Amino acid sequence: MTRLSLGKWLLPLYAALALIFLMVPIVYTFIFSFNDSLKSNITWRGFTLDKWLNVCAVQNGAVCEAFGNSLIIGLAATLIATTLGTMIAIALVRYRFRFRAGTSLLLFLPMATPEVVLGAGLAAQFLSLGVPKDMFTIILAHTMFCISFVVVTVKARVAGLDPALEEAGRDLYGSPGQVFARITFPLLLPGILAAALLSFALSFDDFIITNFNSGAVTTFPKYIYISASRGIPAEANVIASAVFILALVIVVTAQVAAAARAKRRGRLG
Amino acid sequence: MAFAAFASTAAAPTDAPPRRRSRVALLLLLPGILYLVLFFLAPLVSLILTSLQAPSEFGDIGMYSYAFRWENYVEVIAQYWPHILRSFGYALIATVLALLFSYPLAYFIGVTARRWPLLQSLMLVLVIAPFFISFLLRTLAWKQLLSDESFLVTSLKAVSLLAPDAHLTGTAFSVIFGLTYNFIPFMTLPLYTTLERLDLRYLEAGNDLYASRFHTFRTVTIPLSMPGIVAGTLLTFIPAAGDYINASRDFLGGADTQMIGNVIEANFLVLLNYPAAASLSIILMTVILVVVGVYVKRSGTEELL
Numbered sequence: 001m002t003r004l005s006l007g008k009w010l011l012p013l014y015a016a017l018a019l020i021f022l023m024v025p026i027v028y029t030f031i032f033s034f035n036d037s038l039k040s041n042i043t044w045r046g047f048t049l050d051k052w053l054n055v056c057a058v059q060n061g062a063v064c065e066a067f068g069n070s071l072i073i074g075l076a077a078t079l080i081a082t083t084l085g086t087m088i089a090i091a092l093v094r095y096r097f098r099f100r101a102g103t104s105l106l107l108f109l110p111m112a113t114p115e116v117v118l119g120a121g122l123a124a125q126f127l128s129l130g131v132p133k134d135m136f137t138i139i140l141a142h143t144m145f146c147i148s149f150v151v152v153t154v155k156a157r158v159a160g161l162d163p164a165l166e167e168a169g170r171d172l173y174g175s176p177g178q179v180f181a182r183i184t185f186p187l188l189l190p191g192i193l194a195a196a197l198l199s200f201a202l203s204f205d206d207f208i209i210t211n212f213n214s215g216a217v218t219t220f221p222k223y224i225y226i227s228a229s230r231g232i233p234a235e236a237n238v239i240a241s242a243v244f245i246l247a248l249v250i251v252v253t254a255q256v257a258a259a260a261r262a263k264r265r266g267r268l269g
Numbered sequence: 270m271a272f273a274a275f276a277s278t279a280a281a282p283t284d285a286p287p288r289r290r291s292r293v294a295l296l297l298l299l300p301g302i303l304y305l306v307l308f309f310l311a312p313l314v315s316l317i318l319t320s321l322q323a324p325s326e327f328g329d330i331g332m333y334s335y336a337f338r339w340e341n342y343v344e345v346i347a348q349y350w351p352h353i354l355r356s357f358g359y360a361l362i363a364t365v366l367a368l369l370f371s372y373p374l375a376y377f378i379g380v381t382a383r384r385w386p387l388l389q390s391l392m393l394v395l396v397i398a399p400f401f402i403s404f405l406l407r408t409l410a411w412k413q414l415l416s417d418e419s420f421l422v423t424s425l426k427a428v429s430l431l432a433p434d435a436h437l438t439g440t441a442f443s444v445i446f447g448l449t450y451n452f453i454p455f456m457t458l459p460l461y462t463t464l465e466r467l468d469l470r471y472l473e474a475g476n477d478l479y480a481s482r483f484h485t486f487r488t489v490t491i492p493l494s495m496p497g498i499v500a501g502t503l504l505t506f507i508p509a510a511g512d513y514i515n516a517s518r519d520f521l522g523g524a525d526t527q528m529i530g531n532v533i534e535a536n537f538l539v540l541l542n543y544p545a546a547a548s549l550s551i552i553l554m555t556v557i558l559v560v561v562g563v564y565v566k567r568s569g570t571e572e573l574l
């Protein structure tokens with residue numbers, strides 16, 4: 001088996017270097033969150049914890065306001081998209097209906113459309129309907145592009161679900177509502193949570209679609225875009241680094257939990 | 270991470286689900302489908318209508334009336350054909366580079382590292398780690414790392430690998446570099462998903478039949494990982510062709526690296542020339558759909574859709 005790999009150490013060495021390369025801008029962003037910078041954060045001027053301790057102090061809290069907007073938008077879009085997407089995923093796997101191919105196409109297209117087209121399209125629609133662009137239009141836009149990703153993620157989980165478990169619930173005189181709440185939903189929960197995290201991540205980091213549909217509202221990515229020409233304060237690096245660490249903790253915890261579950265199942269089986 | 274999920278659709282069972290109460294199905298589907306019709310399909314229609322609008326009679330900036338002005342398309346192509354070509358050229362090069370970069374990495378994680386599940390999951394976390402830090406900040410980080418005062422550029426100039434008056438940022442090089450870097454995880458994840466399922470006995474069979482390692486790789490490994498290659502290249506090419514952050518002048522781009530996304534943004538949000546922005550969007554979307562259709566058909570992986 002080892003003979004199949006391209007040289008004994010060449011491939012591992014390459015993989016290690018490739019991963020280090022991927023980490024470079026992350027490490028850069030993290031290091032410069034400790035920079036004792038003035039207005040722009042380009043040259044290293046010395047180590048300080050100041051930016052981490054007073055994140056919101058800069059520019060009357062503009063960074064924090066943008067960050068707060070991103071959180072609100074992310075949570076709202078995640079909630080709506082996860083609900084709608086989970087319903088579609090259940091219907092797609094469990095029921096047979098007409099327009100199945102059309103439904104699948106409608107779900108695939110938003111993922112195959114460049115963001116700039118999605119953004120400009122929605123903005124053109126809001127413009128022709130005279131809808132003013134604000135937080136609400138951003139949430140509508142984010143929900144739209146998250147739905148397809150939720151469907152794809154949850155669908156895999158529904159497909160892996162043994163229908164016999166729900167049948168057993170019905171055989172024991174459980175009402176459809178009870179069967180859903182006590183059997184289907186708990187079994188789907190890991191998939192739904194994964195979809196929700198994915199939606200939140202997509203919404204939180206989206207810039208292109210937001211830029212077309214945000215009007216005067218600033219989200220965290222939009223704040224960085226606007227500030228890019230006159231210099232980005234180190235506080236933005238602090239927020240990005242903190243979000244990075246939090247996301248890493250969530251993903252590692254999920255991985256460890258999954259590994260532990262697999263081990264337990266292995267022991268039982 | 271979106272894309273691990275996306276790639277896994279290739280493996281989702283497609284057997285016909287049991288026929289059951291279709292009213293429940295309708296209730297489950299309706300809200301989400303209605304949402305997509307209202308906020309995805311309707312906007313596309315309104316984009317098409319906008320792309321055919323004519324300037325208002327009063328000549329006000331940003332005011333247009335509905336018409337069937339097909340000349341809009343001719344005009345934007347005449348004016349912006351370099352940007353259109355550049356977008357697809359940059360996206361194509363970035364996709365090929367990302368594939369070359371990702372394949373050995375995905376092979377190592379998915380095949381070589383199989384015996385060490387912990388190492389495997391650690392490496393996967395590192396592959397998706399760039400997603401956890403803001404797209405714009407990581408692009409700006411590269412801008413600093415490639416800037417004229419950076420360690421990399423000064424050392425390259427010191428050993429004369431770079432002309433003293435040359436720049437890395439603001440060039441086609443830095444834009445393609447940024448596009449490649451930013452979309453590498455989209456390429457690596459689907460590749461990993463198919464390589465991880467690769468049955469090693471096929472490779473052993475090739476070996477037993479006295480095929481050289483390269484021959485086995487070319488005739489067994491590559492065809493078996495085709496679904497991952499197709500998914501990865503599409504997930505890289507589509508967002509790269511429409512991207513305008515990397516090519517933006519405040520990020521890695523310069524005056525003559527502007528892509529179609531930059532032109533759409535400028536026309537829509539700055540010049541308020543909505544018909545031009547809309548016709549460019551329709552052109553971008555049409556080209557991408559045609560490319561995707563032909564590519565998926567030719568590589569024989571229709572089940573991906």
